[in-house]
Amino acid sequence: MNFAELIGYAGSVVILVSLLMKSLVKLRWINLAGSLLFSLYGLIIKAWPVFGINAIIVGIDAWFLVQMVRCRDYFELSPLAEIGQEYFKKFFLYHENDIHAFFPDARFEQLVGTETYMLFRNMLPVGFLALRLDGEEARIVADYVIPAYRDFKIGVFVYDIKRMYFKQKGIKRFVAESGLAVHQRYLRRNGFRPDASRPELFVKAL
Known part of the structure; x- marks a missing residue:
């Protein structure tokens, strides 16, 4: 198993773990980490669709996390x-x-x-x-x-x-x-x- 495959497997496991989270904040953070790993995986093996889609997911997760931080709860x-x-x-x-x-x-x-x-x-x-x-x-x-x-x-x-x-x-x-x-x-x-x-x-x- 080479380095790229390790990154891909790690990304899969992290995204799987994110789906088990009951807290939306934890789900977003862990999903962001998994998508970041998949983006890196796509970059290493030059699979541009994999890289592009996961880079977009990273951006979406980051945007929602910023909104959660800015939101003033009552x-x-x-x-x-x-x-x-x-x-x-x-x-x-x-x-x-x-x-x-x-x-x-x-x-x-x-x-x-x-x-x-x-x-x-x-x-x-x-x-x-x-x-x-x-x-x-x-x-x-x-x-x-x-x-x-x-x-x-x-x-x-x-x-x-x-x-x-x-x-x-x-x-x-x-x-x-x-x-x-x-x-x-x-x-x-x-x-x-x-x-x-x-x-x-x-x-x-x-």
């Missing part, structure tokens, strides 16, 4: 009391399997008894935050965002932009417990730090 956090339990129940049941992949113990009846907020992005319901309050501490029962919007922007909105909102409610720290590596990365990205004695416990001071 976020909102609404208490369950304002939204209504029936609406939240439909949202929860529709996404129940995915919710349980991250929060296996989360049940609708349990969440109704917590301090629960629906999360909106550009007026679309994209997730929810459920807290159990204990004095100045808010323990996170569930912090869920649907797959297409897992780009950390909701986390920045909740834990940074809205921090004064929670401080005014008397909350001084968030506490989350997770054994999932992907969720732990999300927590770290949003300023949570692992507890020295319990590595699965993460704390963020407000």
